[in-house]
Amino acid sequence: MKLTIHRGTHEIGGNCVELCLNSGETRIVIDVGMPLVTSDGLPFEWRHYKNLSQEQLLEQKLLPAIDGLYSYQQPSISAVILSHAHQDHYGFFRFIHPDIPIYMSPGTKSLVEVSNLFLNTEVNLNQTQTFTMRQPFQVGEFTITPYLMDHSAPDAAAFLIEADGQRLFYTGDFRGHGRKKVLLERLFKEPISDIDCLIMEGTLLGRGEGQYQDEKAVEQAMCNIIAGQQSYTFVFCSSQNLDRLVSIYRAIKRSHKTLVIDLYTAFIMDKLSSISPHIPQFNWKEIHVLYTYSHAKKLAEYDKKLLYKYKKTKIEWEEIQAAPKNMVILSKDNSYFRRILLPKLGASSGAKAIYSMWHGYLERTNLAQFLKSHDIELTEIHTSGHAYAEDLKKLADAMNPRCLIPIHTFYPDQYGDIYKEIVQLDDGQTYCL
Template identity: 35%
Template sequence: MKLSILRGSLEIGGSCVKISHDGHAIIIDMGLPLYDKDGKNFDKRKAREMLPDEPGLYKQPYIDAILLSHSHQDHYGLIAYSAESIPVYASKGSIDLTLISEMLEKFKISESRFRMIKDKQVFIIGPFEITAYSVDHSAYDSMAFKVKAGGKTLVYSGDFRANGQRNWVFENLLKGVNEQVDALLLEGTMIGGTERQNRTEENVEDDLVKELQKEHKGLTFISFSSQNIGRFRSIYRACVKTRKTFIIDPYQAYILEKWPISMPKYNANNIKVYCVKNSNHSKVIFKDYKIYKFGKNKISVKEILENPEQYVIIDHHHVREAFKKKLEGSRVIWSMWEGYLKQENNYWAGKNVEMCKIHASGHADVAALKKLADKLKPGVIIPIHTNNPCKYADIFKKHKVLKLADKEETKL
């Protein structure tokens, strides 16, 4: 079995891995980079320039399949540019969320390309026997993969974390892989970073409750990713506990509606929908189901401003636009990666609002990475999805670390 990282050996995001054996090949993830070479947010219009240099993905495709680990753009973002005939294997959650994310894109992955896979499912593609394992991450229904071929075994961790109430999925992965692992492609987002102590989703909920219990006269904005269903739930529960009303937008309502699992929807008791009409998302969503659907759960700017301390409102661009002249006295709860806040175009920079940060990373801390490595005892650990591949050797002293450059091929 041969393996190369087409992209992502030296950066967080943009991951793309090729595995080949006996005249067949599969790709794991085909993501859009998060940053360009100057460290600025990657401009999606330049996506074509970033396509992996792998002819088998395009005009005369010979790649057998693409496995998608989860619904973050740095993992699926370039799949739409690959040949229609290549199937894409992903979990139900990843398929649903990717389709929703791409609804505004010009190039999107056709729904017919997806093949749904489940936790612990074993499936065969050419000479490869693949097992999917659920992992916990900030994208719902994320997966790690075990790939076997030619008597060798490789594990791709994908993006994952291992703490909090969903820790059982990590334990399942530890229990599930019992054979000799020849290579572990291990994400290292937290390696060498500043966020050392990995907090749990339960910590987030507790901190939100404490913050919302504080006396505050103005409106509270909350910044989080609409697709981070776990975070939505934490905020919702904190609002219930503190008797606040959570105001979402049609996009969030749409995601919740599409969600099969038990999750509060737009018509829950303490949820209201602020029906901004002019956002691109709303235009598409209102075609699918009409605005009157929200009925008595709709709320207007006027109603919100009559009693602002009662509400926690989703912090989306088009929502804050509606309040931009009335931000004084507002509070912002930043519940996503702190790095976004430091970006120069951040909306809240320089605004006269109270800012409080409550977040837990979607990525494993060093202790969890070590736990995985110690259990799997891989022949080699190959760094991926990290800014600091050089630090792996220091951290995983008991293991052999093989640092691959982008496109460098290794034989297992």
């Protein structure tokens, strides 16, 4: 088997791995992500590039140079496989040739559908095939077995890939301190054996690990703030981070408060309800849905009936205004929050905000100053979606691969502390297993 990491050997984001049989006959691609940073290290903003053609994006080395992958080319890639629904793993799926089959988990597919509707991700899902965790499927001579992993995206997968008598394991993004941490513990106890090559993410290497150890600590810290609140609590978090929604839900339930979500979040919860009974739902008694015109319009495009379905737990502005101290409002840092939601709720002294996302995102906006100017106290409560160095080491030691290749990291040099046999590649370099 030959492998090429097109992006990700020296950066976090834009993950893309191509695998090819020794005969050259079958080629598959895992993840085609959008970068998170530019070559100058600045945040990557898609809106600056979205008017470029595919050829121009290739010329600027934004799209990976993979022959036969893109819609303007003659297709020659047998399949594309997606590990999970984060933009840095599927942001460029919009350019994949529509005849190429795309494989993903059911939960990932649901999130991609939601993002197509609300976030214009433009992924063509006509050729999508869904896989079942731990059930092998075949693409040409490649046998691929997905493994469910603990990550901030739900239904995230790692892949065991077998071909040419060799075995490769691609971890995707993972951690061991979320709501599904037993999954990693299981891999420590029952490691996948006889691995020739482990391609392992290392997001947290060389990076601060955050203040909170795990999702349980996040839940407790939220509870500590919410329980004693005498006014509104605004919680800023991604609605697609279902582990975090569970932590927030558990915190409001323990504090006897009401969680106010938007239609976008209600839709996500509903779409993903089949993957776990623990995912909070719009019709649970502590949860209410606040309708906005723009979300209602989008949802009606998809299925008008959903507007009636979610209406059962709709909450009106007056009900929120009548009981500020009971209201925990799931919020996004956008103009709707600043120009509509906050002014509509009116002055209520003592409102607090919880920022429950990566600190780097907060640094990119003036949300902290904005909240301060409105006398809203801000607290950051977050734990990473990625594994700690000690868990990376434990997984590498348990699997004992013949070599380990770093990916999804700014510090591949630090893998020397993780494992003995490291093969450090450059983007675009082909390696024969």
